[in-house]
Amino acid sequence: MNYQETVDYLYQQLPMFTRVGASAFKKDLHNTIELCKQLGDPQHKFKSIHVAGTNGKGSTSHMLAALFQQAGYKTGLYTSPHLLDFRERIRINGEMVSKEFVVAFVEQMQPAIESLEPSFFELTVAMAFQYFALEQVDIAIIEVGLGGRLDSTNIITPELSVITNISYDHMHILGNTLPEIASEKAGIIKANVPVVIAQTQSEIESVFIDKAAFLGAPIHFADQEWLIQETEFAQGQLKLGLQHTHSGDMKTIRTDLSGQYQMKNIMGVLSAWKILQKAGWELPEQTVLTALSHVKKLTGLRGRWETVAHDPLTIFDVGHNEAGITEIVQQLQHMVYRHLHIVTGFVKDKEVNKVLPLFPTAATYYFCKAQLPRAMDQQELAELAQQHGLRGHAYETVQQAFQTAKQQAHKDDIVLVCGSFFIVAEVM
Structure with a gap:
């Protein structure tokens, strides 16, 4: 082989x-x-x-x-x-x-x-x-x-x-x-x-x-x-x-x-x-x-509050559980931006219902699913998120979600990719 x-x-x-x-x-x-x-x-x-x-x-x-x-x-x-x-x-x-x-x-x-x-x-x-x-x-x-x-x-x-x-x-x-x-x-x-x-x-x-x-x-x-x-x-x-x-x-x-x-x-x-x-x-x-x-x-460390682009500021973070998302949200409170775009997806065995209430409601969301059996369906995630006041759309692929977020973002906005190692990996 x-x-x-x-x-x-x-x-x-x-x-x-x-x-x-x-x-x-x-x-x-x-x-x-x-x-x-x-x-x-x-x-x-x-x-x-x-x-x-x-x-x-x-x-x-x-x-x-x-x-x-x-x-x-x-x-x-x-x-x-x-x-x-x-x-x-x-x-x-x-x-x-x-x-x-x-x-x-x-x-x-x-x-x-x-x-x-x-x-x-x-x-x-x-x-x-x-x-x-x-x-x-x-x-x-x-x-x-x-x-x-x-x-x-x-x-x-x-x-x-x-x-x-x-x-x-x-x-x-x-x-x-x-x-x-x-x-x-x-x-x-x-x-x-x-x-x-x-x-x-x-x-x-x-x-x-x-x-x-x-x-x-x-x-x-x-x-x-x-x-x-x-x-x-x-x-x-x-x-x-x-x-x-x-x-x-x-x-x-x-x-x-x-x-x-x-x-x-x-x-x-x-x-x-x-x-x-x-x-x-x-x-x-x-x-x-x-x-x-x-x-x-x-x-060679990557994916920890990693800035990958400017205009708009684009950040990758592999945070994916309660503590990780809490830290990400606290970090965002120190940032200055016009609007926030979050590309996210999770795996099925995460306590997604505990994590979603931590996310800011003022952001636009791009829900997606990584290409692996453990990944949570993007439509199901979007519906769950809506119950917690998070607005956005579901996308078939991670790349589609990311490209749409970049297109819709103003140069003074932030595009953040988080929620799972696998979402960040596919965007990379």
Whole structure:
């Protein structure tokens, strides 16, 4: 098989959560353990940092990768889902895994695929771990796919665990209350391995404290270690003045990630940096500041409050659940524009009825459906949205919705694309 045939085979033969939903989620780590055993347990052959959370884990993973890259370490990065190319999931120093490696790996694992029938995600995790081991990375930043405790990535023993925040998402799998969801995410906390919690949330704080205490894992709440003294937003850059609560040290951070919501993620990254420095990683302050100002260039991160055009200002954001949409709406309150056009679509298993009331009623909506079985019908979405006072039309394809929004927008308007990774991916 060539590369395209190999990727088609992976999509068609293996159950893929992003396409079909919960039926692709395996409720144990058996397949991942077995696949990795056949590869000689590559997950034990490199150092790692494990990142979980409902929102912000992708941005946080990319920021941490940028820090290590900028400091001269050979840095692996495993994230999901991808936007345009399967290989975005597996990178070293910002470079995607080669097509040749993907083809060779799938060929090598063919007998195991046929006997174990792994999910798409299980095989991809094994592929990433094997690549990082063979390439002898100094460290790999590993983003959890879903949850934590039963996620395929949870067979590593990292140098550090990071949990970004907890909100309602994938409740049919992770639980219906925040403490239940937090308990699943806390599954990445390992014995004696420090853990950073980026955001203190009173309802679930004790879940993390208790789990960390039980495992003897030193715990750090980043937003208790850093105080935000100033924020400034200019030319697609976020500038933050932060003070360390213990030492009183002031830090001025400029980042090319422009979403206001990155503030919480940055505090988590800074707390992680302090712990890693103490553990002996050479991450000088100036290197960290430089890395945070060039995250996109270093790592290839896309789709986080990403400005793709001006006149009209056109923004892509992969925010897709309650917390993500709340952050997007708060961001919009800081923007100056004449009228807002929102291109959006969701997948069926999102709690769309909880998300729709968060959207501004003064915008014009372009409802659409991504090309995957899990996607919600655009007409059904438009009707639901109408019940929440959101006005707009339904479009057969994402491109049709986006092109219409661009045509109807005045140069002083904003066109925002959000609601699902897959909507943003298709527009790209």
